[in-house]
Amino acid sequence: MAHIPDGILSAPVLIGGGLLAAGGVALAVRGLDDRAIPRTAILSAAFFAGSLIAVPMGPTSIHLLLSGLMGIMLGAGAFAAVLVALALQVLLFGFGGLTTLGVNTVNIALPGVLFGMALGPAICEARAPALRALLAGAVGALSVLGTGALVALSLALSGSEYTPVASVLVATYLPLALGEAFVTATIVAFLARVQPDALRPALP
Amino acid sequence: MRRRAAALLFLIFGLAVPAQAHKLKVFATVEGTSVAGYAFFIGGGRPHGTPWTAKDSSGEIAGGTTDAEGRFAFTLPPAGAAGDVTVTVDTREGHIASATLSAARLGGSAAPATAMAVRTAAPTPATTDITAAVEAAVQRQVEPLLERIEELDARLRVTDIVSGIFLILGLGGMALWARGRRR
Numbered sequence: 571m572a573h574i575p576d577g578i579l580s581a582p583v584l585i586g587g588g589l590l591a592a593g594g595v596a597l598a599v600r601g602l603d604d605r606a607i608p609r610t611a612i613l614s615a616a617f618f619a620g621s622l623i624a625v626p627m628g629p630t631s632i633h634l635l636l637s638g639l640m641g642i643m644l645g646a647g648a649f650a651a652v653l654v655a656l657a658l659q660v661l662l663f664g665f666g667g668l669t670t671l672g673v674n675t676v677n678i679a680l681p682g683v684l685f686g687m688a689l690g691p692a693i694c695e696a697r698a699p700a701l702r703a704l705l706a707g708a709v710g711a712l713s714v715l716g717t718g719a720l721v722a723l724s725l726a727l728s729g730s731e732y733t734p735v736a737s738v739l740v741a742t743y744l745p746l747a748l749g750e751a752f753v754t755a756t757i758v759a760f761l762a763r764v765q766p767d768a769l770r771p772a773l774p
Numbered sequence: 775m776r777r778r779a780a781a782l783l784f785l786i787f788g789l790a791v792p793a794q795a796h797k798l799k800v801f802a803t804v805e806g807t808s809v810a811g812y813a814f815f816i817g818g819g820r821p822h823g824t825p826w827t828a829k830d831s832s833g834e835i836a837g838g839t840t841d842a843e844g845r846f847a848f849t850l851p852p853a854g855a856a857g858d859v860t861v862t863v864d865t866r867e868g869h870i871a872s873a874t875l876s877a878a879r880l881g882g883s884a885a886p887a888t889a890m891a892v893r894t895a896a897p898t899p900a901t902t903d904i905t906a907a908v909e910a911a912v913q914r915q916v917e918p919l920l921e922r923i924e925e926l927d928a929r930l931r932v933t934d935i936v937s938g939i940f941l942i943l944g945l946g947g948m949a950l951w952a953r954g955r956r957r
Contacts, residue, residue, distance in 0.1 A: 573797070611946025615943060659944065663897065663934065
């Protein structure tokens with residue numbers, strides 16, 4: 571679903587996605603310091619393995635993206651984490667495509683980075699665990715919905731015959747958003763208890 | 775503490791990884807003039823009620839939606855297909871896959887018949903019947919093999935997953951080392 575294969579998108583979309591991804595990754599690499607490198611690697615590995623687990627769901631099968639969690643924990647560093655994991659997924663398993671690497675990276679990472687940066691500080695400040703879990707869940711769910719919207723947009727902009735149908739998108743992305751919200755909230759609640767600093771992309 | 779959190783993450787994914795994966799594939803076989811097959815997700819699951827189309831070089835020759843087991847079937851046009859036939863399944867939310875049946879496979883029943891025609895001048899109805907019967911029998915025997923090959927081809931190997939994870943961690947280590955050297 572977020573892994574768009576080769577040969578479907580048009581050249582302008584591929585190039586635009588590639589440029590956006592390059593910008594995002596440049597931003598991520600600039601922020602990579604001794605603290606960020608292991609965190610980025612661990613989350614990249616988690617995303618790599620996590621998005622291989624797919625659950626059959628009616629007309630399709632869905633898998634976790636963890637993009638909200640990456641956005642909260644890494645900020646812009648999520649671009650690098652997603653790019654590396656997607657590159658390995660296409661090389662090892664043929665998921666997605668080499669030409670669509672840029673578009674897929676943006677589709678998955680961008681919503682997570684935006685929502686993570688917007689709500690991340692509030693999650694760190696939150697005193698009540700329930701509020702924190704709620705905010706984290708919102709980041710997870712919104713990131714997934716944002717990814718769905720971006721995937722649909724890239725297919726629609728390509729003007730291909732494969733433009734997604736809104737009803738199918740809603741039917742597949744809503745359950746995924748709920749699952750993602752639950753997973754993100756659980757992990758964030760756990761981290762806030764044992765290692766609150768892990769939730770900050772950069773230490774103040 | 776952070777290490778413990780990471781270990782927990784790995785445990786969660788480590789336990790679940792071999793279960794499922796995520797990529798749409800199409801499997802199709804030819805028997806005489808009918809084509810049948812199904813779409814499947816690597817690791818499990820079939821797309822239900824998903825539109826599919828079959829095209830040859832002259833355009834669309836068949837289409838429809840898959841059944842509850844992700845299956846589709848159609849008959850080739852009486853005049854035969856023009857060139858290769860490609861069956862495409864589109865779940866309409868970003869998953870698209872296709873399988874191409876080469877013209878050689880599609881002509882399977884026609885080619886031996888003409889070859890025989892050269893030898894026997896006029897094929898009796900009996901020989902064409904035998905050809906069709908052999909064709910069907912071979913197809914029946916070979917189909918599970920083809921399915922199995924497709925499955926093996928598409929399998930997620932645990933070694934690949936593990937090497938992917940450690941490649942990422944290795945990249946992290948290399949980045950740390952490079953930063954340490956620069957200082």
